[in-house]
Amino acid sequence: MILQQIADSIKEFETIIIHRHVRPDPDAYGSQVGLSEIIRHSFPHKKVYVTGEEEPSLNFLATMDNVSDAQFEEALVIICDTANQARIDDQRYSIGKKIIKIDHHPIVDEYGDISWVDTTASSTSEMIFQLYKYFRHDGFSLNDRGALLLYGGIVGDTGRFLFPSTTQETLEAAAELVTYDFDRSKLYNQMYSTPMKVAKLKGYVLQHFTVNPEGFSTVELPKHILEEHQVTPSETSALVGLLGDVEGLLAWAFFVEEDNNIRVRLRSKGPVVNKIAENHNGGGHPMAAGATADTWEETYEIANELKEACVQFS
Incomplete structure (x- = not known):
């Protein structure tokens, strides 16, 4: 059984290093650092590390x-929380003696000596909770900080339990996690508070987006617009759900210019x-994904593919 193999490996190794994907979100941090808290709390003698590039907007988590x-x-x-090897933050993972993958995304490439992928899970944080729950009578324990991190990861990837990925198991996990001692109101405020500059950029997006006849929309945020609003590319993550309530919109893409490429955020209400x-x-995921374009010309290709996905869905 895969869960048993994972638990046995955690017990076996004295040094454990936990990774997640580049451009992390709350579920990436929640699952990565939440798992580290479980291991540290359960096995205080082990050396447990979390690695990856810092994401300032998530420093309140870890x-x-x-x-x-x-x-x-x-x-x-x-x-x-990482479907493919190219998106693993800190590529030194390959030096490790044994590699375990824990993820809820559809498989892009196979990697790891042990791979636990559950696409029915709302989040990888929910999977980590299930791992703890399965082995809590066999030496695994969860502290308040770990519960906060896993809860934050679940909240982030379910859109505060509004997304279709939310299941009975998700709500049961959340119900148990909230019995731990952490401040949910503070966590929500940290996750969803909007700086004034981002709020103004939201206004810009709402004033300039259009919906094409096929039911898709694209939003371009070039460097000069970001600089005008003093918003970093990572801060634009707060905008991606902004168009979700627009009538007649099936799918949309945000194209955010960075130093060397263009970050692509894709969302959908039906088309894959x-x-x-x-x-x-x-x-x-089928309804929420991210990509990278090398040029603005490539974003036009993505827009055409998004158009075709909407046409096929309709």
């Missing part, structure tokens, strides 16, 4: 550790968009 190359050599590496993302160095 900060990353400094891990040397040498520490990887005899380590168990666990990679959370993760296959589009996979064509452009990305991946994700």
Whole structure:
């Protein structure tokens, strides 16, 4: 059984290094750091590290550790919430002695000595909770901080329990997590408070978006617009759900210009968009995915693919 193999591996190794995907969201942090809290609380003698590039907007959840190359050599590496190897943050994962993948995205590529993928789970944080729940009578324990992180990850990936991915199991997990001692109101405020500059950029988007006859929309946020509003590319993540309530809109894409490429965020109310993302160095869920375009010309290709997905859906 895969869960038993994962639990046995955690018990076996003295050094455990946990990764997640680049451009992290609350579920990436929640599953990664929530798992680290479970292991630290259950096995205080083990050396447990979390690694990846810092995401300032998520520092209220956690900060990353400094891990040397040498520490990887005899380590168990666990990679959370990452469908494909190219998107693993900190590519030193491959140095690890044993690699475990835990993810809820559709499989893009197979990797890891042990791979636990459950596409029916709302989030990888929910999967980590299930791992703890299965083995809590066999040495695994969960502290308040771990519960906060897992709850935050579930809340983030379910859109506060509004997305169709929310199941009975999701709500049962959340119901148990809220029995732990953490401030839910504070967590919600930290996750969903909107800086004034981002609020003004929302206004810009609402004034300039259009819906094409096929039912899709694209929003371009070039560097000069971001600089005008003093918003970083990572801060634009707060905008991606903005068009979800627009009547007649089936799917949409945000194109956010960075230093060397264009970040693509795809969302849908029916048409499948993760296959589009996979064509452009990305991946994700059927209704929510991310990708990277090298040029603005490539974004036009993505827009055409989004148009075709809407036509096929209709």
